[in-house]
Amino acid sequence: MPAPTPEQDRAADLVFGARRELADRYVAHLAGSGIVRGLIGPREVPRLWDRHVLNCAVVEELIPESARVADVGSGAGLPGLTLAIARPDLRVDLIEPLERRVQWLTEVIEDLGLEHVRVHRDRAENLADVVDVDVVTSRAVSALTTLVPWSVPLLHGEGRMLAIKGRSAAEEIAKAEKVIRRAGGGNAVVLTAGRELLPEPTTVVAIDVGSVGGRIGPGGSGR
Template sequence: MLPLPDSLRPSAERLFADRLELAERFTTLLAEQGPERGLIGPREVERLWERHILNCALMVEAVDPAATTLADVGSGAGLPGVVLAIARPDLEVTLIETMQRRTTWLEEVDAELGLGLEVVRSRAEELHGVRTFDVVTARAVAALDKLARWTLPLVAEDGQLLALKGGSAADEVDKAGTVLGKLGGRDPRIEQYGIGEVEVPTTVVQVRRRAQATRKGETRG
């Protein structure tokens, strides 16, 4: 098992509560299998807890408490989808991923941890007009303007798009303004979580989808 550093335990206990053991098991699975299965780089193992697990878990603070469904686009290793499913067991979580080897991994994780996830092998665009979710998340998938075209059509009216970003967040929001507007996105804002808890706070771009948004201009690309 990859030990949880003592300095991070208070944050982990706050975010995962009585499901911390599940988070520890998931982290161990990633540490043991992630590099050989091409899910994470070998150098990422030693900083899995802070830079990946808690980085994603802090995202839960941006999720609407009233949300019941969440889709993670480009879920890959399960970041942030699996982590959010552990932290918010009340959510119905769907993991959307295009690569077979990654969907296989996600299905194995679900079976091992008993999270009740839905794993869908698909491009996000193929689900436009078919599925919508209260919350759609993405981490390290694409620049916001491109990401919005893939994800906003999956967001239910008055739902949330939550994109985990880094230092380029403000610039991406500026460049994506026109696209967001055409797709029904409103009130884009940047929030940081975990300040004072972790070395690098979690930066989340939050976009609401307008109720009864016009579909004109949506790109299915």
Template sequence: MASEDEVPPELRTLVNDPLNGSALLQDYFSDAYPRVSAFAELLADQGVLRGLIGPRELTRVWERHILNSAAVVPFLGEGTIVDVGSGAGLPGLVIGAMMPERRVVLVEPMERRTAWLFHAAEECGIDNVVVVRGRAEEVRESVEADVITARAVASIDKLVKWCLPLLSDGGSMALLKGRSAPDELERAKYVLRRANLVGEVHEASTIEGVEPTTVVTLERDSR
């Protein structure tokens, strides 16, 4: 983690993020904007110090982290959402802020990060989230998901192996991935076949001028 001397207070802010204050953001997030904006500000202020984001990301918090996380929301179906390896709360806290009517479970094994998740949820008024400490394979007795999501946690084949026991009958997964998603999906084909899952790659757009996010959905094969 960085020390306070390495990240001066004047840099721990969204003021240098070109998207900050944009009317496009306010229109996109609508009623959720106050909660999402509060989380973005908190992440900028404390994220580097807590080892959640890198110093160079302070000018791209909205695009790289908040909008990237928000892009998964249209793929989340119904029921309880479980964010595996929630870390900084990306995408889990963004989802919770945008979907206050849904139950969102944040699964995270590191104690200092679970402390952050509790703190951020309380500070930003995101009161529909539950934080569970542990790895996905360790919480199968206490956590059941209708939808599982994850960002920058592991490859698709590993995520399926770890997370399948948490998934309800008829449940699905929506994973935030990079440009290599099609290749990753191909490498996972045997694991997906055994799990009776079918994968699809989507380009998910958010606001004008921001590059689409790659989302991989995994659905039960009904054939």
């Protein structure tokens, strides 16, 4: 398992708190069976802590206490499993259509004892009648023009979409304005997470749907 740098070690302690040991075991899964079974590329092993796990886990600061969360295109559990480890108060639904990824996620969830996590083997656009959440997350799944119609229906008229993006986040919002409005989304903004923990904070596109404040309130850690 790749060892974190002293800076990453401190950040992991702050993000995961008393559940840091679970985060270590998750990274071991990624670096082991995750590589063998093709969920993570071998070249990503040295960057698992900073580029993947911590980059995703800091998004927890944008999620309110006791929220219901759906992670679209969960893949190797990024960000869904990192959020579930950091925040035991959340109820997390991982949405992933590929069987081999679903099997791996199921094995990791069972090994870590994450009873507040469920896995759905399906596409997000097929699950609006099954999944009803407060927050929808995603990372490296698709452009907003495609991602918004997949994600917003899972909020059932009220909630928040949080999509981890790169430097072109503002451009994606501009291109997706009509799609966002058509789907029922309201204000779309670029936020950062982990500013005080990471040398490169995580860029997140946040799209509010309905009266978000009345249903899920402000973001904050539930640890």
